[in-house]
Amino acid sequence: MELNGRVFIVTGGSRGFGLATAKALVSRGARVGLLSRNQAGLDQAVGEIGSDHAFGVASNVAHPEDISRAFEQVKEHFGRLDGLINNAGMARPNAVENLVEEEVLQQVHTNFLGTVFCCQAVIPLLRGGDNPRIVNISSASACHYDEMSHLSIYAATKAAVERFTRDLREELQADNIGVTCVRPGGAWTSFAEGWDPQATMAGFEAWSQAGPYMDTGMEAEQVGDAVAYAVAQPKGVAVDLLEIRPNILTPKGGY
Ligand SMILES: NC(=O)c1ccc[n+]([C@@H]2O[C@H](COP(=O)([O-])OP(=O)(O)OC[C@H]3O[C@@H](n4cnc5c(N)ncnc54)[C@H](OP(=O)(O)O)[C@@H]3O)[C@@H](O)[C@H]2O)c1
Secondary structure, three states: OOOOOOEEEEEOOOOHHHHHHHHHHHHOOOEEEEEEOOHHHHHHHHHHHOOOOEEEEEOOOOOHHHHHHHHHHHHHHHOOOOEEEEOOOOOOOOOHHHOOHHHHHHHHHHHHHHHHHHHHHHHHHHOOOOOOEEEEEOOHHHOOOOOOOOOHHHHHHHHHHHHHHHHHHHHHHHHOOEEEEEEEOOOOOOOOOOOOHHHHHHHHHHHHHOOOEEEEOOOHHHHHHHHHHHHOOOOOOOOOEEEEOOOEEEEOOOO
16 A cells, blocks of 8 residues: 555544544554644544554643654654644634634634744654655645635734745755645534534624625535645655645535
């Protein structure tokens, strides 16, 4: 199999795109270290994949000391490390004038700084490896305005991830570490859990007025396959940017 024996860390691997990515990697022969804050969610994900191929470490990507410890644990558990999928992320919709400081900081710390800290921690662990990979998960919201309204901070953190990833690619070329940005459009996951209903409804109404149609049809599995495709490239080839979006034109009102 194309990823036989290789080991990847997937942040936010307990559910959604992260779990789908972990399954896509394992189905191609890889083993995965899953990170998220909640141990019960990790246990369930490891149970679904099987403990021969998956190992969970509870940790918060916004805490650099947590991350270094977790990455070392995964490398020790499987005896090697070949790549990192920076997937953990969250959003809190709100109109700009109503933004709540704590939620702004949480999005910046998780989505952007978490990605930065995880990259910093993994580079020394990947250097010298055989075809190592880093994938940073962005969002179509970073550059498409029709995804959802009132996600300005979320979109800005993902735009920051994309710009950061461009420099990372250049810096890591000399180490033969392939760097990819995957930019998914919307698919149903637990991503909107915890959103304030009033702020979400205001965002939904603004988005509804922006046009009569939305795109639907994509599942988390297709995002997982896209990530697996990127990391399965041979030495000397890196997918720089991979955008994958739903493509069924659906009336917003009827959804
Ligand atoms: N769903 C979409 O439509 C969509 C579209 C474009 C891009 N994305 C991006 O895709 C990625 C995954 O989204 P999803 O839809 O799969 O979301 P999800 O279902 O909410 O899953 C998020 C995952 O991240 C973990 N997580 C959140 N904050 C964390 C932190 N500080 N430290 C460690 N783990 C953390 C969560 O576990 P814990 O809560 O236990 O920590 C969970 O495993 C995100 O980066 C998101 O921005 C999603």
